[in-house]
Amino acid sequence: MLEPASAPDVRPPQRNRSADRLRRIDRIGDGLLYGICAFACLLAVVALLLVAYEVVHGATPAISKFGLSFLTSTTWQPNFGEFGAGSLIFGTAFSSFFALLLGAPIAVAIGLFLSELAPKGVRNVVAPLVEMLAAIPSVILGFWGILVLAPFVHSRIEPFLHDTLGFLPIFGEPQTTGASVFTASLILTIMIVPIIASISRDLFLAVPRDVQDGASALGATRWEVVRGVVLPSTSSGIVAASILGLGRALGEAIAVTQVIGAGTQIKASLFETGDTLAGRIANEFPGAITELHKASLFYCGAILLVIGLVSNLLAQWIGRRFDYAQVAK
Amino acid sequence: MSPTELSAGFDPTAPLTPSGNLRRRQFFSRFTEAGATGAAVLAIAVLAIVIYTVVSRGAGAISWDFLTTGEPTGIAPALVGTATIVVVATAISMPLGVLIAIYMTEFAGPRTTRGMKTVLDLTNGLPSIIIGLFVFGLLIKPLEKQMAFAGSVALAIIQLPLIARGSLEVLRLVPGNLREASDALGVSRWRGVVGVILPSALGGIVTATILAVARAAGETAPLIFASSVFDATKVSINPFEALPNIPVTIFFLSEEGNPAGFERAWGASLVLISAILFASLGARALLARNRERMSR
Numbered sequence: 001m002l003e004p005a006s007a008p009d010v011r012p013p014q015r016n017r018s019a020d021r022l023r024r025i026d027r028i029g030d031g032l033l034y035g036i037c038a039f040a041c042l043l044a045v046v047a048l049l050l051v052a053y054e055v056v057h058g059a060t061p062a063i064s065k066f067g068l069s070f071l072t073s074t075t076w077q078p079n080f081g082e083f084g085a086g087s088l089i090f091g092t093a094f095s096s097f098f099a100l101l102l103g104a105p106i107a108v109a110i111g112l113f114l115s116e117l118a119p120k121g122v123r124n125v126v127a128p129l130v131e132m133l134a135a136i137p138s139v140i141l142g143f144w145g146i147l148v149l150a151p152f153v154h155s156r157i158e159p160f161l162h163d164t165l166g167f168l169p170i171f172g173e174p175q176t177t178g179a180s181v182f183t184a185s186l187i188l189t190i191m192i193v194p195i196i197a198s199i200s201r202d203l204f205l206a207v208p209r210d211v212q213d214g215a216s217a218l219g220a221t222r223w224e225v226v227r228g229v230v231l232p233s234t235s236s237g238i239v240a241a242s243i244l245g246l247g248r249a250l251g252e253a254i255a256v257t258q259v260i261g262a263g264t265q266i267k268a269s270l271f272e273t274g275d276t277l278a279g280r281i282a283n284e285f286p287g288a289i290t291e292l293h294k295a296s297l298f299y300c301g302a303i304l305l306v307i308g309l310v311s312n313l314l315a316q317w318i319g320r321r322f323d324y325a326q327v328a329k
Numbered sequence: 330m331s332p333t334e335l336s337a338g339f340d341p342t343a344p345l346t347p348s349g350n351l352r353r354r355q356f357f358s359r360f361t362e363a364g365a366t367g368a369a370v371l372a373i374a375v376l377a378i379v380i381y382t383v384v385s386r387g388a389g390a391i392s393w394d395f396l397t398t399g400e401p402t403g404i405a406p407a408l409v410g411t412a413t414i415v416v417v418a419t420a421i422s423m424p425l426g427v428l429i430a431i432y433m434t435e436f437a438g439p440r441t442t443r444g445m446k447t448v449l450d451l452t453n454g455l456p457s458i459i460i461g462l463f464v465f466g467l468l469i470k471p472l473e474k475q476m477a478f479a480g481s482v483a484l485a486i487i488q489l490p491l492i493a494r495g496s497l498e499v500l501r502l503v504p505g506n507l508r509e510a511s512d513a514l515g516v517s518r519w520r521g522v523v524g525v526i527l528p529s530a531l532g533g534i535v536t537a538t539i540l541a542v543a544r545a546a547g548e549t550a551p552l553i554f555a556s557s558v559f560d561a562t563k564v565s566i567n568p569f570e571a572l573p574n575i576p577v578t579i580f581f582l583s584e585e586g587n588p589a590g591f592e593r594a595w596g597a598s599l600v601l602i603s604a605i606l607f608a609s610l611g612a613r614a615l616l617a618r619n620r621e622r623m624s625r
Binding site: 026029041047057058221252312313 | 355357368369372378382425429432433436437445447448450451455459460463465466467470493517518519520543544546547554558579580591595598601602605609
């Protein structure tokens with residue numbers, strides 16, 4: 001720019017061949033990078049759609065045969081070609097909601113401990129340990145469930161609950177083994193607590209410090225700060241986290257099928273055997289011979305898919321309305 | 330009330346302990362603190378009990394033979410099978426996950442990014458048994474045979490959102506001035522990504538991948554569809570046949586109800602759980618070191 005314009009021997013701009021080549025390579029490189037990145041994204045979207053398509057496609061024979069009565073019918077007799085998922089839907093909801101009822105308060109308490117009470121050193125040890133609980137494979141948790149948890153539950157906890165709270169129909173007579181909806185719920189609780197705990201810890205940590213300090217300065221005790229400031233400002237996030245945990249519990253197959261005892265009836269008592277949608281698929285699919293049997297299991301999967309997608313979207317929608325989470329992200 | 334009257338009820342020598350209502354409130358606060366601490370202790374106790382059970386019951390089964398021979402004495406084919414399935418899955422999911430993260434940070438606008446995030450969250454929320462049904466319908470039913478590759482595809486779908494989200498987080502942490510410096514030097518987009526951004530985010534990407542591997546290694550449900558009828562006597566790494574693998578082995582042994590089988594299942598559980606816990610601990614250590622270096 002500062003070149004003297006009057007310089008006599010200004011050479012005409014010469015095209016530098018190697019710079020030219022470089023520019024061409026860069027143009028191709030940029031296009032290529034954009035192309036494969038966009039392709040990867042497209043593949044992820046296609047994979048999700050394909051999952052939905054395949055599951056519904058596999059269920060088509062059962063959908064056209066049973067229609068919506070599949071959802072309410074409770075007969076499941078593979079030998080007679082009669083299938084209905086009523087008792088499975090009940091078992092899925094029963095075990096998962098009980099697990100959430102048990103797990104959500106514990107998980108929120110852990111989140112509060114990690115964010116409000118624990119000093120940094122303790123938090124840095126406890127938080128990874130709690131998350132490690134989520135890293136235990138479900139098949140090992142289920143195996144532990146049958147051999148260790150179920151006998152203990154059967155000999156100690158079930159009789160105790162029946163004796164003290166037996167007037168409630170959900171705490172009925174303990175059965176012959178520990179394989180029950182109750183044991184399955186406990187295993188599900190162990191699985192969802194770390195999920196809800198780590199999300200709620202992040203939520204609580206995102207609550208501005210000065211608002212909490214303001215409450216303390218007004219004379220609020222620690223609990224009153226939590227009750228008056230922390231929990232109200234994070235409530236929708238906690239709900240979203242709980243829904244995510246619930247979604248996880250609804251879809252868990254392996255551990256549940258190991259401990260729930262593959263019952264076929266709707267029983268009000270938690271101590272009876274039962275079965276869930278996911279558990280029934282894991283249990284019967286390898287041995288399913290007839291097309292209709294397989295298609296019915298696919299139908300169960302389709303129900304599960306719809307529940308899973310809806311609960312996930314619901315959690316995202318609730319979570320998005322939450323302000324501090326946006327700040328934290 | 331005159332000042333003298335007020336000070337009449339006030340004893341300056343009395344100890345400063347709360348009374349009445351304040352005492353009740355503080356007691357309740359302590360009580361809830363104890364409850365929260367108790368919840369954390371409970372969670373860690375459950376973890377400790379599970380790990381203690383697996384170690385104490387599995388240690389007896391572990392021997393050189395157990396780790397190096399096939400059925401009926403050992404689990405070597407299942408170990409090799411699980412490794413093969415997970416390696417193939419990671420080879421699919423890691424490049425895709427990183428590319429998706431690059432797209433979201435380097436190319437996409439805010440709306441596309443939000444959409445992709447939703448897609449990843451939905452994929453992450455899919456029950457693994459559904460993904461099993463999917464690969465059954467997509468690969469196993471049309472080809473009419475089980476193969477480990479189908480299991481790898483399923484595990485790759487499970488890993489993909491984990492790797493993409495993890496990579497996204499570290500790519501966002503890459504300092505803006507690095508990006509600007511490379512732009513200012515006239516470096517093209519792709520050279521900037523390959524030469525500057527990816528290397529500085531590599532640690533975080535590796536961490537995310539290890540965590541995803543740990544998650545996939547214990548996944549059982551898809552493998553019941555993809556790779557459950559196998560020959561567990563010989564070691565094979567051919568992904569186009571059904572390969573024996575640890576999770577399905579544990580699952581079948583646990584359903585059989587045979588005490589000798591239980592012992593082998595505990596042994597296999599011990600091998601699996603220690604691999605997974607060491608991997609996630611290592612990943613965490615790597616992440617902590619990486620964060621430190623990036624924040625410096």
